[in-house]
Amino acid sequence: MDYKQLNGLSLAYMGDAVYEIYIREYVISLGYSKVNDLHKRVIKFTSGNAQACLMHYLLEIEFLTEEEINIFKRGRNSHVHTSRKNMNIQDYLDATGFEALIGYLYLQENNERIKEIVDLAVKKGGASFEKSKFR
Numbered sequence: 532m533d534y535k536q537l538n539g540l541s542l543a544y545m546g547d548a549v550y551e552i553y554i555r556e557y558v559i560s561l562g563y564s565k566v567n568d569l570h571k572r573v574i575k576f577t578s579g580n581a582q583a584c585l586m587h588y589l590l591e592i593e594f595l596t597e598e599e600i601n602i603f604k605r606g607r608n609s610h611v612h613t614s615r616k617n618m619n620i621q622d623y624l625d626a627t628g629f630e631a632l633i634g635y636l637y638l639q640e641n642n643e644r645i646k647e648i649v650d651l652a653v654k655k656g657g658a659s660f661e662k663s664k665f666r
Contacts, residue, residue: 539605539609540609543606543628543631543634544634546629547633549633550633551573557576579622579623581652582625583618583623585652586628586632594648599632599636602632602635603629606627606629607624607631609631611627633648
């Protein structure tokens with residue numbers, strides 16, 4: 532498979548699953564064992580709003596390479612035919628771009644870079660990102 536030729540939504544599809552696994556592994560490592568507790572903590576990092584805020588932060592601190600920004604844009608600019616009622620369309624597209632970036636890195640087998648991004652997400656606290664700060 533030539534992952535460089537995949538469209539943004541295919542990359543995002545893969546990235547969504549990969550990011551979820553990394554975050555689930557992190558939350559389990561904290562010692563939580565009740566499924567409800569696990570779920571509540573995981574969604575603080577994996578919700579579309581949290582992903583969009585993380586992406587804004589990565590752009591703000593100039594953490595991404597030119598290639599990574601281009602992959603983000605490929606995902607963000609995909610022709611999405613749906614949206615979430617609990618978030619605005621721009622954040623939804625930015626979250627899709629974030630997932631595309633994670634999917635791309637995964638298919639490149641660049642797990643170290645994914646870990647760097649996840650570590651930043653964990654350090655910043657998932658949903659505790661202040662949206663206004665990164666816009």
